Amino acid sequence: MNAEFFSAIADIEREKGIPQSYMIERIEQALLAALRKDYPNCGDSARVVLDPANKTVDMFIEKTVVETVENPSTQLTLAQALEINPDAKMDDVINDPVDKSKFGRIAAQSAKQVIIQSIREAERNLVYDKFTSKEHEILTGVVSRIDPRTGNVSIQIGASSEHTEALLLSGECIPGESLRDGDRIKVYVVEVKKTTRGPQILISRTHPGLVKKLFELEVPEINEGIVEIYSIAREAGNRTKIAVDSTDPDVEPIGACVGPKGARVNTIVDELGGEKIDIVRYSEDPTEFVASALAPSEVISVDVLEDGKSCYVVVPDSQLSLAIGKEGQNVRLAARLTGLKIDIKPESQSQ
Secondary structure, three states: OHHHHHHHHHHHHHHHOOOHHHHHHHHHHHHHHHHHHHOOOOHHHEEEEEEOOOOEEEEEEEEEEOOOOOOOOOEEOHHHHHHHOOOOOOOOEEEEEOOHHHHHHHHHHHHHHHHHHHHHHHHHHHHHHHHHOOOOOEEEEEEEEEOOOOOOEEEEEOOOOOOEEEEEOHHHOOOOOOOOOOOEEEEEEEEEEEEOOEEEEEEEOOOHHHHHHHHHHHOHHHHOOOEEEEEEEEEOOOEEEEEEEEOOOOOOHHHHHHOHHHHHHHHHHHHOOOOEEEEEEOOOOHHHHHHHHOOOOOOOEEEEOOOOOEEEEEEOHHHHHHHHOHHHHHHHHHHHHHOOEEEEEEHHHOO
16 A cells, blocks of 8 residues: 555656655645644654655654653653563653554545645646746747637647646737637736736737747847847837847848848738837937837937937928827837837928
């Protein structure tokens, strides 16, 4: 029975990755609690030792050898001690074995419950540890279920036998994107939280970090640190502006991000369901940066105000609607990209 017991613990480690030492410690604690319940007067003298090397389970109560026994739960006479250990002497502490045949039923129930609970807890910890290291990274998942009432999407991450379910809330889905069961999509891991119901993996398709990580995957120069991403402004499903620059004068950052015949940026656009992406050149000079950020509009002049938080931009009359964008989207994204409040005027009204 003991051999089968320890063999089962070894199987759990192989199949689920839960260390034997963890399971043994938790089972010892459960058996000890059950032992103290059966022997309420023994207090801290109760002991449970599981030895996987020898495949033994020992349960005993430490008792002190005394001349006159006042507490049979923690004391015994020398005569009683000699029956257990022939070398016993007065004042020695003797391990008095517990009759496991009487204790077996309670112990088995306690061990069973703690094994089930420990497996669940350990699996949650393994998932938490696994995904904590994936925070702010991209993971590929498979759509397993779409809630028709809320629009929330269940994403299966990992292999089918060892997968983890993550919930993509409807508000984190790209507006207008049509997902179906079985679709493979990339998601951005925003945060991993510990909750009473296990780890909660917060994922998103609208986070600007998704765009950044997609560029890092598709553009080797970004991954190598030659091209740097300085800021991203995104309105998921419509348009994203990304500011880049190069640490190597021989590498053109916008061209590197666009790729041959637009291959690199088109791969990202396809992953985002056709979302438009404006790649602009970053500059430490705010006037140059703002002018670039308002692309594709032409800019005549940029005046940064003394507060350093806002600027006044003049554009050709014919470019005003393009600079502002549909429902103000272009100027709004440019402002978020540069961190400046932008006030646009046509050239005819600039005076």
